[in-house]
Amino acid sequence: MTTFRSMRFWGSVHRRNKRKGFAEIGAGFGCLGAMVLIIFLVPVGMAQERDAPKAVVVQPGAPGMPTKTLPTSTKGTLPPKSRADVEFMQGMIFHHSQAVEMTAMIPTHSQNKNLRELGARISSSQSDEINFMKRWLAARGESVPTTMPDMPGMMMSSSGSMPLMPGMLSPEQMEALRKAKGAEFDRLFLVGMIQHHNGALTMVKDLFDTAGSGQDAELFNFATDADNTQRAEIRIMQGMLANQHKEEKQ
Amino acid sequence: MNRVSRMVLSVGAALIICFAVSRMQAQAAQPAPQQEQAQTPANPPAAGDAKDSKKEAQDGGDGNPFAPEPAPALPPGMTGSDVNDPRYKLSPGLYDAGETSEGMKHLELVKKPEAFELGSADADNPKVQKTIAQLGMPPAMLAKMPKEIQLVIAQLAFANSDLAFEGNHLFQGNFYGINIFDISDPANTKLLTSMVCPGGQGDVSVYKNLLFMSVEMPNGRLDCGTEGFPPEPMPTEPDKSAENGAKDNSGAKDAGKPQDSANDKAKPEQRRPRLPAAQKDRFRGVRIFDISDIQNPRQVAAVQTCRGSHTHTLVVDPNDKDNVYIYVSGTSFVRQSEELAGCSGEKPDKDPNTSLFRIDVIKVPLAAPQDAKIVSNPRVFMNARTGEINGLNNGGTHGKPGSEKPRDTDQCHDITVYSAIGLAAGACEGNGIILDIKDPVHPQRVDAVNDPNYSYWHSATFSNDGSKVVFTDEWGGGLGARCRPNDPNKWGADAIFRLHDDKLTFENYYKMPAAQSDTENCVAHNGSLIPVPGRDIEVQAWYQGGVSVMDFTDPAKPYEIAYFDRGPIDPKMLVLGGDWSAYWYNGYIYGSEIARGLDVFELTPSKFLTQNEIDAAKTVQLNELNVQDQPKIEWPAKLVVAKAYLDQLTRSQALPANRIEALQKAIENAESSHMNKGKVAKLRKMAPSLEKSAASAKDQADSMRIHGLADVLKRLQAPA
Numbered sequence A: 001m002t003t004f005r006s007m008r009f010w011g012s013v014h015r016r017n018k019r020k021g022f023a024e025i026g027a028g029f030g031c032l033g034a035m036v037l038i039i040f041l042v043p044v045g046m047a048q049e050r051d052a053p054k055a056v057v058v059q060p061g062a063p064g065m066p067t068k069t070l071p072t073s074t075k076g077t078l079p080p081k082s083r084a085d086v087e088f089m090q091g092m093i094f095h096h097s098q099a100v101e102m103t104a105m106i107p108t109h110s111q112n113k114n115l116r117e118l119g120a121r122i123s124s125s126q127s128d129e130i131n132f133m134k135r136w137l138a139a140r141g142e143s144v145p146t147t148m149p150d151m152p153g154m155m156m157s158s159s160g161s162m163p164l165m166p167g168m169l170s171p172e173q174m175e176a177l178r179k180a181k182g183a184e185f186d187r188l189f190l191v192g193m194i195q196h197h198n199g200a201l202t203m204v205k206d207l208f209d210t211a212g213s214g215q216d217a218e219l220f221n222f223a224t225d226a227d228n229t230q231r232a233e234i235r236i237m238q239g240m241l242a243n244q245h246k247e248e249k250q
Numbered sequence B: 001m002n003r004v005s006r007m008v009l010s011v012g013a014a015l016i017i018c019f020a021v022s023r024m025q026a027q028a029a030q031p032a033p034q035q036e037q038a039q040t041p042a043n044p045p046a047a048g049d050a051k052d053s054k055k056e057a058q059d060g061g062d063g064n065p066f067a068p069e070p071a072p073a074l075p076p077g078m079t080g081s082d083v084n085d086p087r088y089k090l091s092p093g094l095y096d097a098g099e100t101s102e103g104m105k106h107l108e109l110v111k112k113p114e115a116f117e118l119g120s121a122d123a124d125n126p127k128v129q130k131t132i133a134q135l136g137m138p139p140a141m142l143a144k145m146p147k148e149i150q151l152v153i154a155q156l157a158f159a160n161s162d163l164a165f166e167g168n169h170l171f172q173g174n175f176y177g178i179n180i181f182d183i184s185d186p187a188n189t190k191l192l193t194s195m196v197c198p199g200g201q202g203d204v205s206v207y208k209n210l211l212f213m214s215v216e217m218p219n220g221r222l223d224c225g226t227e228g229f230p231p232e233p234m235p236t237e238p239d240k241s242a243e244n245g246a247k248d249n250s251g252a253k254d255a256g257k258p259q260d261s262a263n264d265k266a267k268p269e270q271r272r273p274r275l276p277a278a279q280k281d282r283f284r285g286v287r288i289f290d291i292s293d294i295q296n297p298r299q300v301a302a303v304q305t306c307r308g309s310h311t312h313t314l315v316v317d318p319n320d321k322d323n324v325y326i327y328v329s330g331t332s333f334v335r336q337s338e339e340l341a342g343c344s345g346e347k348p349d350k351d352p353n354t355s356l357f358r359i360d361v362i363k364v365p366l367a368a369p370q371d372a373k374i375v376s377n378p379r380v381f382m383n384a385r386t387g388e389i390n391g392l393n394n395g396g397t398h399g400k401p402g403s404e405k406p407r408d409t410d411q412c413h414d415i416t417v418y419s420a421i422g423l424a425a426g427a428c429e430g431n432g433i434i435l436d437i438k439d440p441v442h443p444q445r446v447d448a449v450n451d452p453n454y455s456y457w458h459s460a461t462f463s464n465d466g467s468k469v470v471f472t473d474e475w476g477g478g479l480g481a482r483c484r485p486n487d488p489n490k491w492g493a494d495a496i497f498r499l500h501d502d503k504l505t506f507e508n509y510y511k512m513p514a515a516q517s518d519t520e521n522c523v524a525h526n527g528s529l530i531p532v533p534g535r536d537i538e539v540q541a542w543y544q545g546g547v548s549v550m551d552f553t554d555p556a557k558p559y560e561i562a563y564f565d566r567g568p569i570d571p572k573m574l575v576l577g578g579d580w581s582a583y584w585y586n587g588y589i590y591g592s593e594i595a596r597g598l599d600v601f602e603l604t605p606s607k608f609l610t611q612n613e614i615d616a617a618k619t620v621q622l623n624e625l626n627v628q629d630q631p632k633i634e635w636p637a638k639l640v641v642a643k644a645y646l647d648q649l650t651r652s653q654a655l656p657a658n659r660i661e662a663l664q665k666a667i668e669n670a671e672s673s674h675m676n677k678g679k680v681a682k683l684r685k686m687a688p689s690l691e692k693s694a695a696s697a698k699d700q701a702d703s704m705r706i707h708g709l710a711d712v713l714k715r716l717q718a719p720a
Helices: A002-051 A083-109 A113-139 A152-159 A171-179 A182-208 A217-249 B003-023 B033-039 B043-060 B120-124 B126-134 B139-143 B147-153 B240-251 B256-266 B611-618 B639-651 B657-672 B677-685 B687-695 B700-715
Strands: A056-059 A068-070 B099-102 B104-111 B160-166 B169-174 B177-182 B190-196 B201-207 B210-215 B285-290 B298-304 B311-315 B323-329 B360-365 B373-376 B414-418 B423-428 B431-436 B444-449 B457-462 B468-473 B494-500 B503-510 B526-529 B537-541 B547-551 B559-566 B579-585 B588-593 B597-603
Touching (some): A083 A113, A083 A171, A083 A182, A083 A217, A113 A182, A113 A217, A171 A182, A182 A217, B099 B104, B104 B559, B104 B588, B160 B579, B169 B210, B169 B588, B177 B201, B201 B311, B210 B311, B210 B323, B285 B323, B311 B414, B414 B457, B423 B468, B431 B457, B444 B503, B457 B526, B468 B503, B468 B526, B537 B588, B547 B597, B559 B597, B579 B597, B639 B657, B639 B700, B657 B677, B677 B700, B687 B700
Parallel strands (some): A056 B190, B160 B201, B526 B579
Antiparallel strands (some): B099 B559, B104 B597, B160 B169, B169 B201, B177 B190, B201 B210, B210 B285, B285 B298, B311 B323, B414 B423, B423 B431, B423 B457, B431 B444, B457 B468, B468 B494, B537 B547, B537 B579, B547 B559, B579 B588, B588 B597
């Protein structure tokens, strides 16, 4: 805090000194000196301003076409909104909350150090992304699905045939994961999370195959990054799974 | 259809009506929000919805959706970021945030031009007002859409991105176009041109009269239009279902909600007819502008690619004077072949011509840039032995029933070419790779690495001698807070490798050491070398983690030598901002601040860096800088370069004190005599004995400094 205050202070003092310095020079020269200074400085100053051309706002045309000059008062506009964008975000919150639920089992179900690290990483990125998606929806006045960290399993099983988002683990798969321990848990977790992440990739593909969707910059960036992050995590999990398989054979 | 999805859809419909109404500016004045809402027929469900979300928040324990998520506990064995650093708790603000720095001085912030900010025409939009209410802003703010709200609604649509330099011009990319600045007086940088041309993320390069720009988003249009493309029409549901839905939901168990929307999502084809997504006027790829008139750039070509262009890299082949090349890194979805013939997002086993698993190379004839086109699609992930195009990380031997097929690296995020050594470093999703680019149209992979702590390989920088590569990991994609006290310092960090005989060997990580708040997006991002002779120094942007200057001369022991940081844009929610890139260009550091504008900095001397070292860096003057087309730095034979080496040898005590003193004296004499012939000759004579000492230096860095010093002395010339 102190540093901050002194920095800010420094800035303002610095600026003030500059102005003050100028005044002092004038005073030192006396009235005549000041007038001379003004005569000399003002035209120079004006000339400098003329040298720097006024900023323009332009909009190029298609290749080979001329560029338009826009009024300097031009402000930015956004592309139209898409319902598919909103539904994607709402669905992905639901999808991600299962990943968080799965990683929450790791501490009590596995001693595998690598899996614990991976779990922490997935948990961190997915809960962060859930938060991001909620903000995205709320900032646009859209309804934000509630995540129920303690309940989703129950909710699933009570719903029976209700289809899940792509890749989500079935209530039976979640139950099997919950019951497993040690190496079996590790395997089920990895297989399950790979399936889960692949589902997210499907959701992203469906989004971009819908007309007019994904034009919102934040959503586009988020969907693309989530897609990339999950691909990378899938690869890491496949490596871990392959290692585990090798170890079991030995 | 279930009740919640009905509610969601009809509330959406209702809000669109509000939106349309407010767009038509039906309201004459600006009444209080409640009154205004009462005037619009579709508002009751929206109000109910707002109430419900508050209720949900309480019931579900989720709280304010804008509140940041606390960081998870630090994994065992990991170290987090430093909470005792003065950068940890700076006061928040958009333009008045607390600032602190060491070893560098902030000269100015040029605010983002108005044409690149969201128009406030939507201030009456009930959605905006709802957002304002949720953020707990005072009613006075409702009169006009405050800038903070613009940022919340469109954090990225108007985000500043990467930088390129030519002469006295700085080109700042933006998701909405490019801004061009006059930097002839860096501390008094002036805007020249705001070029509107949306499509994100606006990665820029410049070569003589040509300006290149990356476009990847679906709203990109050939004609630079801002209108994008029409979305699927709204479903036509009777209005009353909106009320029912909202009412039902207010009393419903929250537990049913997400599941319902899942059901809704799972059957899109039953809900609406599908519009074709393909659009002939869409543009995703690399645009080329003629900037002969800097205030009237003209689009001369737009080269379409299947995955668009997230980043691109200018490649200047030293053996080809007639053309330049562009390496295109596309990271997002492959578009439909109906839109661009030949595009395919299939896996390689299904389609050997898939648009995945490749980069695109554009050839730009300098005499006819309008004829620029793709000339190759190098399969840089191919397994050279087997010919598989998905040859990296093909780790699929587990093959247990039920397990998924392996996933492979199928894209590069960014490529840095270093033509002087004929190599490029690609940061490619799950791998860091080295490419031989002596034939720039057909780059060949010569090495690839991965790293257990890396989430997403993002960018790369070579040391000037080509013996080291700094890669970055953009964990969380840049949107997340990843420098919190509990975030491991090996995650979202730089990874420094040695490069020898085209092989990479990992040495260490570097992460900007200061903890940041949970409302600051922070992770390793773009940087460039600072040309201090005798050392490997990189200035790097860490988004809202600020700018950090790092010495990696010893790749196993990187350390920070200077920094600048601001407090978060907002203390209660993460509003995207911070420096996207921080690059050194001809004596100054320029930071492209996503939300705020353009930062200009100067280095100041400290115990880590002397004035001579700074001045020696300033002797390197380039006509053009595209950081990912890395230039070979060569230092002129100037006394200040010798003085910089001497400062370093003093610091590391690489030479006996009396020899250093003698050298200093000789340099002073030459300087004070204005390079008198005799004094210069005396200095030059000291070179051979230095070269002998280099052999007995205690480490390689000192040996190279002594060589460097000897070389400068040998090349010294007395003025004729």
